[in-house]
């Protein structure tokens with residue numbers, strides 16, 4: 484089957500994608516709309532690498548290495564369960580790709596602390612985590628490491644959530660500096676692909692859905708967990724009676740319907756009715772719950788099946804990492820020789 488889909492498109496003429504996730508816990512439906520759905524789309528048209536970013540996960544989870552280790556398998560399971568196909572997409576493990584660490588150290592000389600501190604992603608995260616000046620150096624420098632991830636694969640496309648856009652910008656600054664120093668374009672610049680729908684808020688209406696925030700619906704959620712998450716979802720606090728006019732802005736149920744409802748015409752009608760008055764929250768929640776049960780049900784089932792064969796998951800990661808090692812070592816050699824660094 485896969486042999487067929489490869490006919491006519493060789494590895495050589497497909498643009499390269501690199502993207503990934505920190506291994507800090509199972510993925511949630513925000514990851515699905517934010518990046519997984521795009522990654523599924525690119526499996527045939529692009530040469531795609533997915534990075535299990537366990538090294539980056541440690542930059543703000545060094546106190547809990549056990550969680551980071553355990554989550555490697557969890558995230559890999561999520562990838563496979565949503566339909567990432569290891570025959571078409573290479574799943575690889577960051578900590579086992581030494582070239583990424585070596586390039587990170589090199590790139591830290593091509594970026595200033597002031598620039599790292601100005602990075603909006605870093606700024607937001609420092610604030611959200613309450614680091615202040617006690618920020619781990621590894622965390623401050625992770626944009627340089629992420630630049631290493633992206634460039635080591637010579638990726639031209641990076642499908643990510645919108646919060647990651649400043650990291651791609653910073654990657655390109657480093658790329659331009661390296662290329663200027665080398666006197667030739669040894670590394671390509673990369674373009675972020677960001678879904679139009681924007682970031683999915685948490686079920687409580689907070690800007691960020693996160694497992695640690697307790698406001699996420701994971702891709703492995705049980706049907707009971709889905710039901711109670713939808714029930715608890717933030718709507719319009721002033722919409723007290725069915726007949727009251729309701730507000731759809733900031734109403735999490737409608738934000739999620741915008742992201743997941745395939746019947747956008749029916750949804751537009753429902754929104755108009757809700758705004759006029761006469762539609763209860765129970766009705767809109769029932770619509771959303773049905774959609775989420777239908778989306779997550781098969782993912783959960785497939786995930787449970789896959790989880791029974793840990794050996795297979797490990798094999799997928801091992802094979803992918805071996806393939807990625809070749810690619811990233813080759814780039815490291817290119818960069819070292821383009822910069823004219825000493826080689827024994």
Ligand code: TRP
Nearest residue numbers: 501502503504505536539629632
């Ligand atoms: N920073 C990404 C996240 O928090 C994970 C990541 C690591 C990544 N390396 C990457 C994403 C390279 C895109 C490209 O989810």
